[in-house]
Amino acid sequence: MAESRAVNEDRDGRAADADDAPPTGPRRLLIALYLVFAVAATARGVVQIATKFDGAPLAYALSLFSGVVYIAAAVGLITDRRWSRPLAWAAVGTEMAGVLIVGLLSILDSTAFPHDTVWSRFGAGYGYVPIILPVLGLMWLWQTRPIAARD
Template sequence: MSPIGRLLLIVAYAVLGLSAAGRSVVQISTKLAEAPVPYLVSGASAVLYVVIAAALWRGWRTAALWGTGVELVGVLAVGTLGYLVPQWWPDETVWTGYGSAYGWVPLALPIVALVVLLRARRRTEAVPE
């Protein structure tokens, strides 16, 4: 993986992690009883973003790969359930509407990260020893 691409992914995940953490801390601390599932999902997504950023920073490709896979599944599940069963989501999460409140970055970022990580993995595996 190129150093610039890696740095851009780290920054994107760190910023999204801080943003999601700020949102979820306010939601959980002030109105958790109103919509516990969405607010806890926002908190979990914040933790996941920070873990992915740290894994990318430390060079833990496998952890970053798994984290982005979990993230993509979460975004797709929450986004879809938000449309199919809207009463489960009385308020927004980071992943509601496939991340539309965040400019669909929560949907696009794991796809980009997975492509970059898988390409880097293939390149590493293809290098003869």
């Protein structure tokens, strides 16, 4: 006789196991890193904008923007909804572009960035984790894409 499992519907109307396990392995590590950077970059950006915005408005606005991107990436990786993977792809892709563009511009035109952002000099102030993190995130998203998308 077939075993019955408790099934409920998530907010998007999809069937979901009642005993869904929390994320494990590389996904859990990525989520933890994104959450740390979300808190750090957002807090840094808010404090910089609130206390010394006139000193380097572009750099401070980019710090806050990077925090929002990290929050979006974390939400996309944590949740398991129809919109989660597209959100994660968009956020991690934006992060990669941001790190590359801001990293290059901060080296070529240091006067535009008198104070560092999270992404300045490719994340040098954060041990280059900001350039490594989107690479890992994009690799994980690619490796775990749905089977139908692999064909």
